[in-house]
Amino acid sequence: MRINRLAAGLAVLTVGLTACGREVGGDAADDPTSDGTSTATEAAATAECEEGETDGDLVFYNWSDYIDPELITQFEEEHGVSVTSDYYPSNEELLAKVQSGGSGYDVIVPSDYMVNIMREEGILLPLDKDAIPNHVNVADEFADPPFDPGNQFSLPYQWGTTGLGVDTAVVGEDVEASWDLIFDPETASQYSGQIALLDDPRETMAAALYYLGYSPNTTSDEELQEASDLIAEAKQHIAAFDSNLYTDLLLSGEVAISHGFSGNYFAAFAEAENPDQYRYLIPLEGATKWVDTMAVLADAPHPCTGHTFINFLLDAENGAQLTNWNYYGSPNAAAEEHILPEILEDPAIYPPDDADLFFLEDTGDAEILYNDLFTRAKS
């Protein structure tokens, strides 16, 4: 769920410079709670919390419209604390805000690849699983993710996919879920000027890589060059590269095919005049799967309330309530029986088991290559 890159960009332009003053590198040793023996990549000592322990009011930093307000009220009543919520529009802005320390937030909801970065930067607190007994509810598929082996620093919140939102009035009812819509010259030329792609180097290069049959995490120069050439060639039919308003572009009729994150489409379709006119497709050649996670900041003022809150959201019924409210997939296996059947049966939210879905992983130095090849392809 990476919505608003523009806002994030503005934040970097304004906040970024002040953040420059921070000490870079894993500086866990500077943390007052550190025992001083931790290495650069390991964060401060684990918080030692009891199950259900609270150590003050919670400050929750989340994406907007991502949690049922009822759940917050319920947590407040159950544990006698108050919850302050604040929102961010992109992982990058989240990082810019918390990496210099002293942000005052307890629990954050970073996406997969961002957990990896934050882990390396040493700004996350290793989770004390004893205080989160509900972690056993996490489905096997999410229990040991590549971005955080053993769920040492994060536990999954919700998950979704990156695919294509289409206007069936233009592309037809029986449209095939395929990247052909964008990269096959013949198919794409039918929708020339009516296609929008994400302005996201990793996601959009991944789309081209899926079409070509390569791994979305490839570091091969040739494969990346091929993907870049493919995007450059498809560009003649593409109206815009946009990560902010891809649902608006689709619903306003500006484009008929738009590339974006699943849950945003469901929310937008529900508000459309004619919801049945739009469909979200997960391309057969492969698509990106992402998961947003819950993590506690290393300098969280109230780490134990944070643990208790994570445990609360991983509860079977609460996890289901989350999905029933925001229409994203739940990584909570125990929650499944409480989730509305129409959500569980929707292949756009719960893709069939044989769908080829991949996590985007950090590619190290190749990130620069992804960025430059993507920028080159666009212009």
Next chain:
Amino acid sequence: MSTLTTPPDAGPEPDSGLLAPETEGLEEKGERRRGRRGFLIGAPSLAYLVLFFAIPLGIVLVYSFATRSRTGLTILGDWNLDSYQRLADSLVLEIFWRSLWLAGLSTIICLLLGYPLAYYLATRPPRLRAVLLVLVMIPFWSNFLVRTYAWRVLLASDGPMSGVLGWIGLGDVRLLFTPFAITLGLVYGFLPFMILPLYASIERLDFSLVEAARDLYGSGWQAFRRVTWPLSRPGVIAGSILVFIPSFGAYVTPEILGGSRTTMIGSYVVRQFLSARDWPFGSALSFAILAVMLGAAVLYFRSGGKNL
């Protein structure tokens, strides 16, 4: 763009000895006190500039020589010039060139639109002038971001602009997400920055000089060419700089109206800090931009310097 405003006057120079050598003593003491007072008055803005301009700029400079770690952290130490070497990359040069071109075009259009308007404003009766000036500034009352998004609606393929184009028979022309849309957005956004300095210098102009030119059988065009234009040149230069510099580094306008198909340098810098997490290269780019802007300003001032 606060860096462009003239620094506060540092007060009279305490070298009165040159002017009045015979009355040293009291006079000089007074002068020196005034000099000190001038410094005290200037101190807050000086402190502000050092704290929020010079120091951050220094940090950016230091970062530009650092190294990006494999995971996108910035390693301070192991200083090198790699980031600056990447500036010669064809992609970077292309983006720089495009930004220069679009900013230059916007500046020229602003000048062509702004000059007649400023002239008109400056030659109205004072009361009407005040009203018209307020009208020029009214757009500033609402947020720039909101106004730019409004253009997105106006330029959309089912929007009013397309409607007009269709009506006059131009048919299906895409407006949104083109360099045209970016230029339009830049001109729209920065036009007042051109009009105001132009207005200021034309308003100060002594129109009896124009009359004199006409009396000496100069044609209307000659009078403009030889009298009005040279006298208003300080306004032209100030306005052009005020439009060119923010246009060159513009981020919001190309990002919203260009659909980021036309990458300008501002977006490219942001990308280094966000998705590439390559702070050293982003910093080096920022310095390259600074150099271009400084160069442009110096060139422009030189070209019209004699008249300032």
